[in-house]
Amino acid sequence: MQNVKPGDIVVSDFDLYEHYSVVSDKISTDGKPFLISATKRNGTVKEEPWDIATQEKYTYLSDKQSNLSVAEILSNARSQIGKWRYSLIDSNCEHFSNWCLGLKVSSTxxxxxxxxxxxxxxxxxxxxxxxxxxxxxxxxxxxxxxxxxxxxxxxxxx
Structure with a gap:
């Protein structure tokens, strides 16, 4: 968590699947960054404290790269708060993070x-x-x- 910066993508390992989140520029009272992600739990995109988004699972920095600025990535992410309709097949957390980065909307x-x-x-x-x-x-x-x-x-x- 020490090396993450706003606009980065982090991946939380939930054993059977991985959860992708965009690192926010907002910091919680415990000093951890907020994360923006699409979840089935919320049914949409939310900006949440690190521990809620990761559910305290092992989380690491993704190697996904973008040509967009941090401001553009965060603007993209926040534009979908409460609007993105979560779907496992075509609108999941990995689709969302790729979309925020301006990458092909897909899920490995x-x-x-x-x-x-x-x-x-x-x-x-x-x-x-x-x-x-x-x-x-x-x-x-x-x-x-x-x-x-x-x-x-x-x-x-x-």
Whole structure:
């Protein structure tokens, strides 16, 4: 947390998924920066104290880069407070952080889950003699979670 600056993206590790937040220029009474992010918990974008946004999970600085100024990144982020409609598939925290940075609005976690799910279904089709719906469900869910896990960014060690 010592190296983060306003406009940076931080990633909180929630085990099964990662949560992306924009570092605010607003500082709470405990000296930690506020974070701006889209969450299912809020259903939209909010600017919240560090500990609420990260839920005290391991959080590290993302390597995402932007050509926008800090003022533009924060303006983008704040423009969506209460307006952004959270959706896991196409408007999640990673989509939001990329949008704030002026990057392609995408989510590596959704891509990883999709590729894993399709791979799981294909694996079942190829390897199970007479696959049942539960066989497909098992393959899709198992490889879907594996896809999300493989898509997680690796924190930089300092």
């Amino acid at each position: 976690q959704i891509v990883g889950a999709s590729v894993g799910a399709v791979g799981g279904a294909l694996l079942v089709k190829c390897c199970v003699e007479d696959p049942k719906p539960l066989d497909y469900l098992f393959g899709v869910v198992t490889l879907g979670f594996l896809g999300v896990s493989c898509s997680k960014a690796q924190p930089k060690l300092s």
